[in-house]
Amino acid sequence: xxxxxxxxxxxxxxxxxxxxxLANNLQQKGHTIxxxxxxxxxxxVQKALHQNVHFSTKKIQDAIDEAEVVFLATPFQANESVLxxxxxxxxxxxxxxxxxxxxxxxxxxxxxxxxxxVQEWAPDAxxxxxxxxxxxxxxxxSHYPNYSQQPAMLLAGNDTSAKAxxxxxxxxxxxxxxxVGGLDQALHLEHMTLLWxxxxxRDGHSPHFVWGYMxxx
Numbered sequence: 001x002x003x004x005x006x007x008x009x010x011x012x013x014x015x016x017x018x019x020x021x022l023a024n025n026l027q028q029k030g031h032t033i034x035x036x037x038x039x040x041x042x043x044x045v046q047k048a049l050h051q052n053v054h055f056s057t058k059k060i061q062d063a064i065d066e067a068e069v070v071f072l073a074t075p076f077q078a079n080e081s082v083l084x085x086x087x088x089x090x091x092x093x094x095x096x097x098x099x100x101x102x103x104x105x106x107x108x109x110x111x112x113x114x115x116x117x118v119q120e121w122a123p124d125a126x127x128x129x130x131x132x133x134x135x136x137x138x139x140x141x142s143h144y145p146n147y148s149q150q151p152a153m154l155l156a157g158n159d160t161s162a163k164a165x166x167x168x169x170x171x172x173x174x175x176x177x178x179x180v181g182g183l184d185q186a187l188h189l190e191h192m193t194l195l196w197x198x199x200x201x202r203d204g205h206s207p208h209f210v211w212g213y214m215x216x217x
Contacts, residue, residue: 006168007029007030007031007032008031008032008067008068008069008165008169009031009032009034009066009067009068010023010026010031010032010033010034010067010068010069010070010071010169011034011035011036011063011064011066011067011069011070011071012033012034012035012036012070012071012073013037013060013063013070013071013072013073013074014071014072014073014074014075014096014097015035015037015044015045015048015073016044016073017135017136018073018096018131018135018136018139019048019071019073019074019096020044020047020048020051020052020136021136021137021139021140022071022073022096022131022139022173023035023048023052023055023071024051024052024140025139025140025141025173026169026173027054027055029172029173031169033052033054033055033056034055034056034057034058034063034066034067035048035049035055035056035057035058035063036057036058036059036062036063036064036067036070037057037059037060038059038060040057045057060082060086061086064086064087064088064089064091065089067091068091068092068165069091069092069094069165069166070088070091070092070094070125071093071094071131072093072094072095072096072097073096073097074097075097076097076098076099076107076114077099077107079097079114079117079118079121080117080121083118083121083122084121086122087124088122088124088125088126089124090124090125090126091125091126092126092128092159092161092162092165092166093118093122093125093126093127093128094128094129094130094131094166094169095114095115095118095127095128095129095130095132095186096130096131096132097118097132098114098132098190098193098194099114099117099190100194100197104194104197104198104201104202106187106190106191106194110187110191112187113129113183113184113186113187113189114186114190115127115129115156115183115186115190116183116184116186116187119158119183126157126158126159126161126162127157127158127162127183128155128156128157128159128162128163128165128166128183129155129156129157129183129186129189129190130153130154130155130156130166131153131170132189132190132192132193133153133189133192133193133196133211134193134196134207134210135196135197135200135201135207137207137208138151138207138208138210142173142174142175142210143174144210147212149176149212149214150174150175151174151175151176151210151211151212152175152176152210152211152212152213153170153173153176153177153178154178154180154189154192154211155167155170155177155178155179155180156179156180156181156182156183156184156185156186156189157182157183158182158183163179167179178213192211
């Protein structure tokens with residue numbers, strides 16, 4: 001996959017732990033970050049602006065209109081209400097969300113992926129699933145100095161150009177982009193997330209571990 005190294009204007013819908021870790025890291029890599037929120041006084045928005053003074057804010061639709069790529073990093077249960085009134089104009093929408101149900105189960109009963117639902121709710125976006133198989137700790141810092149290989153970041157989507165944009169951002173953050181196919185594969189990435197979450201949040205394992213991709217010729 002050919003990567004595009006150019007710096008972009010990125011809009012973030014959701015700026016909690018995951019959104020801020022990605023936005024902060026990408027801003028430090030030279031990208032322009034716009035926090036997309038209709039409530040400038042929200043606690044998470046104010047916290048993000050305090051932690052990184054280089055962020056700006058705009059109303060959600062205005063931020064989408066100006067951005068080259070949009071990140072969705074809200075709680076999954078908010079996605080339908082957030083997305084249903086928005087227009088994406090064919091832009092890349094990176095879905096960083098996961099449907100998590102009771103007992104750290106799949107919130108959609110593994111019948112369909114959360115990303116496929118996001119595509120239903122945002123039909124004019126090019127949805128790519130990425131930045132979901134780890135917790136925010138690895139989005140804030142992907143560096144594992146004792147290893148020669150980069151940690152893998154798996155992505156899935158139906159549009160080649162959208163995946164190329166996403167892969168460029170993945171590589172900029174120090175991950176190896178691994179394209180696993182169409183958006184239906186997002187379901188399996190969500191199960192990888194549940195594995196990571198159960199290992200770390202439930203069972204107390206260190207969050208500082210990642211998956212690696214090795215291929216023999």
